Amino acid sequence: MKAFIKTYGCQMNERDSDALASDLVNAGYTIVSREEDADLLVFNTCSVRDAAERKAKGKIGFMRKLKNKNPELIIGVVGCMAQRMGNTLLEELPHLDFVLGTGQLHTLVDTVNKVKFDRTRLALTEPSPDVLTGLAGHYDRSWSGQIAITRGCNRFCSYCIVPYVRGRELSREKDDIIAEAKMLAANGTREILLLGQNVAAYGLNGDIRPPAPDHSPFADLLAELEEIPELLRIRFTSPYPSYFNRKLIDTIARSEKICHNIHLPLQSGSNRILQAMNRQYTNESYREKVAELKAAIKDLTLSTDVIVGFPGETDEDFALTRVLMNDVGFEQSYIFKYSPRPGAKSASMDDSVPESVKEERNQILLNDLAERVVVKLNNMVGKTVTVLAEGVSARNELRWTGRTDNNIVVHFEPDDSVQTGTLRKVEITRAGSVTLFGKLV
Numbered sequence: 001m002k003a004f005i006k007t008y009g010c011q012m013n014e015r016d017s018d019a020l021a022s023d024l025v026n027a028g029y030t031i032v033s034r035e036e037d038a039d040l041l042v043f044n045t046c047s048v049r050d051a052a053e054r055k056a057k058g059k060i061g062f063m064r065k066l067k068n069k070n071p072e073l074i075i076g077v078v079g080c081m082a083q084r085m086g087n088t089l090l091e092e093l094p095h096l097d098f099v100l101g102t103g104q105l106h107t108l109v110d111t112v113n114k115v116k117f118d119r120t121r122l123a124l125t126e127p128s129p130d131v132l133t134g135l136a137g138h139y140d141r142s143w144s145g146q147i148a149i150t151r152g153c154n155r156f157c158s159y160c161i162v163p164y165v166r167g168r169e170l171s172r173e174k175d176d177i178i179a180e181a182k183m184l185a186a187n188g189t190r191e192i193l194l195l196g197q198n199v200a201a202y203g204l205n206g207d208i209r210p211p212a213p214d215h216s217p218f219a220d221l222l223a224e225l226e227e228i229p230e231l232l233r234i235r236f237t238s239p240y241p242s243y244f245n246r247k248l249i250d251t252i253a254r255s256e257k258i259c260h261n262i263h264l265p266l267q268s269g270s271n272r273i274l275q276a277m278n279r280q281y282t283n284e285s286y287r288e289k290v291a292e293l294k295a296a297i298k299d300l301t302l303s304t305d306v307i308v309g310f311p312g313e314t315d316e317d318f319a320l321t322r323v324l325m326n327d328v329g330f331e332q333s334y335i336f337k338y339s340p341r342p343g344a345k346s347a348s349m350d351d352s353v354p355e356s357v358k359e360e361r362n363q364i365l366l367n368d369l370a371e372r373v374v375v376k377l378n379n380m381v382g383k384t385v386t387v388l389a390e391g392v393s394a395r396n397e398l399r400w401t402g403r404t405d406n407n408i409v410v411h412f413e414p415d416d417s418v419q420t421g422t423l424r425k426v427e428i429t430r431a432g433s434v435t436l437f438g439k440l441v
Helices: 011-026 050-062 064-069 080-085 087-092 105-118 174-186 217-225 246-254 271-277 283-296 315-328 355-378
Strands: 002-007 040-045 074-079 098-100 122-124 144-148 191-195 233-237 261-263 301-308 332-337 384-392 400-403 409-413 423-431 436-440
Touching: 002 011, 011 040, 011 074, 011 105, 011 144, 011 191, 040 050, 040 080, 050 064, 050 074, 050 080, 074 080, 074 105, 080 087, 080 098, 087 098, 087 122, 098 105, 105 122, 144 174, 174 217, 217 233, 217 246, 246 283, 271 283, 271 315, 283 315, 301 315, 301 355, 315 355, 332 355, 355 423, 384 409, 409 423
Parallel strands: 002 040, 040 074, 074 098, 098 122, 144 191, 191 233, 261 301, 301 332, 409 436
Antiparallel strands: 384 400, 384 423, 400 409, 423 436
């Protein structure tokens, strides 16, 4: 039997798909790269933005042609869109065989078997804590690996449907995470990326109040992971700003393995808009957190998420966002034009900002980002950095690609001693628009 898995959306979905592929391989399937070669098609979907849903629906609808040619073909939809729509997907797409919500992903193999032998159509969307331990397998093992440490979210930002499609916040047992990390390390993984909607809330048992300055189960987890000898780097995404307390900041600052690049979602620089978004911080407290991080962590780089055109956003609100972003100096920004999502609180608000204005504001922030990055990269010419070698560059087979611990991509000419997943010193010789170029030292 052959299976094809298509993933839409975030890194959490990528990790889930990798675990699902592992489960299928253990059940006797071969993972293939073309839909036409498969006996089973699985589409892991996203609902955070309308564009992702529309793209997935279009692709799944097109699979009817394959089903007509091969009636035995099994087609399933899993993930956030499956959770949000449930049986409606089966009604809208008659060639679809099953729908698995985010709390039922671990039942994929059993569900496929039931569809195959009972010739029934299923939609399973009930939440289950078993998904935490049921998705621990890894299909694509390499120098870098991902580990999901939490699932769901308790923040209920007004524009977001994650709490509704991924459920309430749950944390995995620390021993399970450590065991998974040790398994990966023993099989050649040298960098791990810890995943969660709010990783800094790990171990707080769903408490939405930011922890006391000296209490951070997430910091304790990081410190224990650092003790795994084979691991060279530890990354994580994404934390809610107010959960970055003194203990967590100090743990990162002291570490030789926890990377100095932090994704710190902003969304808006206007206190009025932040309140409407139900974000539990202000422009001022966000700036204070950034200052605290920069004072403690050498060579820190920051990335962020921003939404432009949220309902009611004025020119003055947008200007506050732009000034804050330039003052902080983000090296990377994921900038999105607001679109209402069914089920989110903001969907009932008047989407009052014209699309042309959203596009203009989006482009302004992208231009600001490009200018900041060029200055940052040019200032690094002549310096020597340490990169984790990732392999041959996708754009030039004569060069290799590596990444600094603060997440800057560096291209360099290799020598015979370079191996994937090793740390190497590179002298920076020139800067591009988004990456650096250098030579091995």
